[in-house]
Amino acid sequence: xxxxxxxxxxxxxxxxxxxxxxxxxxxxxxxxxxxxxxxxxxxxxxxxxxxxxxxxxxxxxxxxxxxxxxxxxxxxxxxxxxxxxxxxxxxxxxxxxxxxxxxxxxxxxxxxxxxxxxxxxxxxxxxxxxxxxxxxxxxxxxxxxxxxxxx
Amino acid sequence: xxxxxxxxxxxxxxxxxxxxxxxxxxxxxxxxxxxxxxxxxxxxxxxxxxxxxxxxxxxxxxxxxxxxxxxxxxxxxxxxxxxxxxxxxxxxxxxxxxxxxxxxxxxxxxxxxxxxxxxxxxxxxxxxxxxxxxxxxxxxxxxxxxxxxxxxxxxxxxxxxxxxxxxxxxxxxxxxxxxxxxxxxxxxxxxxxxxxxxxxxxxxxxxxxxxxxxxxxxxxxxxxxxxxxxxxxxxxxxxxxxxxxxxxxxxxxxxxxxxxxxxxxxxxxx
Numbered sequence: 430x431x432x433x434x435x436x437x438x439x440x441x442x443x444x445x446x447x448x449x450x451x452x453x454x455x456x457x458x459x460x461x462x463x464x465x466x467x468x469x470x471x472x473x474x475x476x477x478x479x480x481x482x483x484x485x486x487x488x489x490x491x492x493x494x495x496x497x498x499x500x501x502x503x504x505x506x507x508x509x510x511x512x513x514x515x516x517x518x519x520x521x522x523x524x525x526x527x528x529x530x531x532x533x534x535x536x537x538x539x540x541x542x543x544x545x546x547x548x549x550x551x552x553x554x555x556x557x558x559x560x561x562x563x564x565x566x567x568x569x570x571x572x573x574x575x576x577x578x579x580x
Numbered sequence: 581x582x583x584x585x586x587x588x589x590x591x592x593x594x595x596x597x598x599x600x601x602x603x604x605x606x607x608x609x610x611x612x613x614x615x616x617x618x619x620x621x622x623x624x625x626x627x628x629x630x631x632x633x634x635x636x637x638x639x640x641x642x643x644x645x646x647x648x649x650x651x652x653x654x655x656x657x658x659x660x661x662x663x664x665x666x667x668x669x670x671x672x673x674x675x676x677x678x679x680x681x682x683x684x685x686x687x688x689x690x691x692x693x694x695x696x697x698x699x700x701x702x703x704x705x706x707x708x709x710x711x712x713x714x715x716x717x718x719x720x721x722x723x724x725x726x727x728x729x730x731x732x733x734x735x736x737x738x739x740x741x742x743x744x745x746x747x748x749x750x751x752x753x754x755x756x757x758x759x760x761x762x763x764x765x766x767x768x769x770x771x772x773x774x775x776x777x778x779x780x781x782x783x784x785x786x787x788x789x790x791x792x793x794x795x796x797x798x799x800x801x802x803x804x805x806x807x808x809x810x811x812x813x814x815x816x817x818x819x820x821x822x823x824x825x826x827x828x829x830x831x832x833x834x835x836x837x838x839x840x841x842x843x844x845x846x847x848x849x850x
Contacts, residue, residue: 437654439588444655447598455605455623473664474657489814492660492780496810499664504671517665522791522802523622524605525662526784529655530624530750531600533781534631535593535640536648537747541632544747547740550702554711555744557695559752559777562715563786564760565690566774566808571766573680580767 430482437478441471444528452524465516470525473499587651593644596634597651600627609792617763620789625754628785632747656780663806670803677769681807684773685815691715692828700835710737713828716745717779719817723825750785753777758789768794772801776808778816783809 445467449460477495481487503510503517574580588594604623612619631648634640667674674681692712699708710728714720716738728734761771768790775786787805791798 436586436588440651440654441658443588443594444651444658447594447601448658450598451601451605451623454602455608467658470658470661470665473661474654477657477661492657493810493814495657495660496664496667496806496813499661500668500671500806500810503665503668505669507668510668513665514669517662520662522659522662522666522798523624523788525655525659526622526624526788527601527604527627528597529652529659529781529784531597531604531627531631532593532648532651532655533750534600534628534633535596535635536631536645536652537628538632538635538640539642539645540743540746541635543743547744550699550704551711551740551744552748553702554695554699554704554708555741555748556752557698558691558712558715558741559745559749559782560756561691561694561712562688562777563690563753563756563771563774564687565693566684566687566776567760567764567766567770568690569687570680570684570773571770573683574677574767574770577677577680579677579680580769 433482434475434479437475441475445471447528448520448524451527452519452521455527456521456524458519458521458524463519466518466520469513469516470499470520473502587647590644590647592639592641593647593651596639596644597631600630600634604630614759615763617759618793619755620758620792622754622788622792624785624788625751628750628754628781652781656784659780659784660806660809663802663809666799666802667806667810670800673800674803674807677773677804680770681773681804681811684770684808685776685811685819686823687774688714688778688812688816688819689824689827692824692831696828696831697835700832704737706733706832707737707740709825709828709832710734710739711741713738713825714816714820715778715782716741718742719778720820723817723820727825745779745782749779750781753782754785754789757786758793761790761793768797768801769804772804773808775805776810776812778812 449463452458452463480494481491604626610621695712724738775783
């Protein structure tokens with residue numbers, strides 16, 4: 430347990446550093462301004478991972494704990510929520526996404542030979558699978574949001 | 581996550597990712613106009629392509645590629661935390677839009693209605709059930725393996741889509757999401773709710789262009805996306821078990837039956 434926590438902390442420091450620099454280059458936020466925000470995000474993620482490890486019931490994924498924790502801490506009225514929101518707003522979402530997809534790309538390379546073996550039919554069906562879930566959800570959301578008069 | 585330790589020592593990997601981030605963020609965001617629509621080219625899109633490309637250079641060894649996978653998970657946790665802190669302040673709006681958020685989860689079944697007919701039309705047999713019952717990420721791979729076995733036709737099907745999604749999913753969603761949001765009359769909030777797909781990197785890839793295309797709505801888009809992502813991560817597998825897979829089985833039976841009858845019908849007409 431302690432070993433994993435130590436490992437997580439070190440990895441978060443590395444990833445956090447990369448994000449802060451990307452955030453600076455791409456979105457003009459000075460690293461020092463983004464530092465409190467990235468520390469908050471790391472602390473929440475770490476807490477979620479630890480909670481997941483401690484609770485024996487494993488059907489709930491760790492990202493659910495992280496998402497709920499971050500959500501609850503920033504609900505208006507919760508002590509300190511405004512501070513957390515203003516700090517984390519300095520860390521651009523796109524700056525977090527870029528390193529994720531850079532790691533993903535390097536990891537994906539290994540599946541390339543398998544990918545190359547897939548037939549064109551799989552590629553066509555695969556695109557329909559992705560479009561189906563995306564458009565399906567968007568259309569349902571659109572209908573309900575319009576009925577509710579939100580958009 | 582348990583066994584893999586000392587990944588932080590893989591400096592080759594981290595420095596490569598750092599270099600990719602620096603280069604891609606310097607290139608910045610570019611727009612590609614296609615008729616009335618816009619495809620947004622984001623740093624994350626270049627990053628995934630450069631990452632795949634680097635795998636085939638001596639810079640990346642097998643070890644880096646193996647270590648990169650848990651690192652995707654670790655870095656996705658930061659994205660999820662970011663989702664959460666954007667969603668908290670939007671609690672009143674989320675409650676207001678609660679029905680839309682919950683019911684759009686059923687929209688994930690759109691996969692079946694769009695992809696299953698295509699798969700059957702292309703002549704696939706029971707593979708099509710594995711391929712189209714869901715978007716075929718890890719939980720679905722486990723579900724199909726559990727129910728049919730990985731070497732069954734259904735298992736081969738889900739495996740093919742899993743590989744397709746792994747390699748092509750984030751690139752495809754990154755290109756499609758911005759284009760769809762600009763050429764269809766659907767509201768960006770609806771697409772934001774649709775980004776909860778059940779894959780961290782695909783969510784990031786489809787959300788990115790929305791945030792970049794509608795900067796004035798970025799906060800609500802992220803909040804809706806985060807809420808939908810959370811819902812999908814908790815309910816997604818159960819939706820597949822209790823609705824998606826049985827529905828696919830049933831539709832498959834109905835559609836293959838009709839396909840068998842069709843040739844005789846059409847000869848009669850002609």
